[in-house]
Amino acid sequence: xxxxxxxxxxxxxxxxxxxxxxxxxxxxxxxxxxxxxxxxxxxxxxxxxxxxxxxxxxxxxxxxxxxxxxxxxxxxxxxxxxxxxxxxxxxxxxxxxxxxxxxxxxxxxxx
Amino acid sequence: xxxxxxxxxxxxxxxxxxxxxxxxxxxxxxxxxxxxxxxxxxxxxxxxxxxxxxxxxxxxxxxxxxxxxxxxxxxxxxxxxxxxxxxxxxxxxxxxxxxxxxxxxxxxxxxx
Numbered sequence: 001x002x003x004x005x006x007x008x009x010x011x012x013x014x015x016x017x018x019x020x021x022x023x024x025x026x027x028x029x030x031x032x033x034x035x036x037x038x039x040x041x042x043x044x045x046x047x048x049x050x051x052x053x054x055x056x057x058x059x060x061x062x063x064x065x066x067x068x069x070x071x072x073x074x075x076x077x078x079x080x081x082x083x084x085x086x087x088x089x090x091x092x093x094x095x096x097x098x099x100x101x102x103x104x105x106x107x108x109x110x111x
Numbered sequence: 112x113x114x115x116x117x118x119x120x121x122x123x124x125x126x127x128x129x130x131x132x133x134x135x136x137x138x139x140x141x142x143x144x145x146x147x148x149x150x151x152x153x154x155x156x157x158x159x160x161x162x163x164x165x166x167x168x169x170x171x172x173x174x175x176x177x178x179x180x181x182x183x184x185x186x187x188x189x190x191x192x193x194x195x196x197x198x199x200x201x202x203x204x205x206x207x208x209x210x211x212x213x214x215x216x217x218x219x220x221x222x223x
Contacts, residue, residue: 032209033209033210033211035211043148043200043216043217044214044216044217045202045204045214047211047213050211089153091153091154093212095209095210095211096209097161097208097209098142098159098161098167099144099204099206099212101153101154101156102153103153104152104153104154106151
């Protein structure tokens with residue numbers, strides 16, 4: 001069965017600095033999608049970035065980028081120039097047919 | 112509608128009563144998920160619908176929980192004989208197969 005692991009329950013970063021959130025997954029499939037979602041205190045789940053496994057190029061969305069290592073089954077999220085509005089729970093997810101979620105990482109931004 | 116809509120936004124019910132939560136997915140989305148989320152916790156999978164396939168009910172915590180979906184339209188999650196431990200936010204999400212899911216704003220259920 002597929003699993004997704006986020007090993008960091010909580011991370012903190014100084015405003016304007018860079019932070020990396022870790023995610024590993026386990027699958028025997030070769031074609032799948034990976035996602036990072038953000039859930040601020042408003043509880044609305046927001047898609048941050050997605051990666052298709054067949055694409056070798058790492059996805060980037062403004063200050064958010066991923067380091068996708070397919071062989072290592074690793075999918076980390078890098079947030080550059082951290083802002084106070086980035087404070088939230090971040091969830092990593094895998095999808096081949098059905099979404100599988102990590103436990104989440106709480107990101108704290110220090111002003 | 113433009114997004115996933117859930118109703119009600121908040122529900123307070125007495126212990127032992129039945130409640131019904133509603134989810135209107137994005138039109139055309141074949142997949143629909145229900146999750147439960149307790150304060151400060153992650154997503155607890157409840158049930159997954161995909162088109163006309165048999166739903167994956169493996170996450171339902173007890174037989175007090177049930178859900179229905181007709182085709183690719185509205186879904187309802189029913190909790191019978193509610194207990195205090197059922198208090199949580201219930202999130203619904205929809206998607207095309209294999210792609211990113213879009214979430215509703217959730218229903219906050221409080222059992223008193």
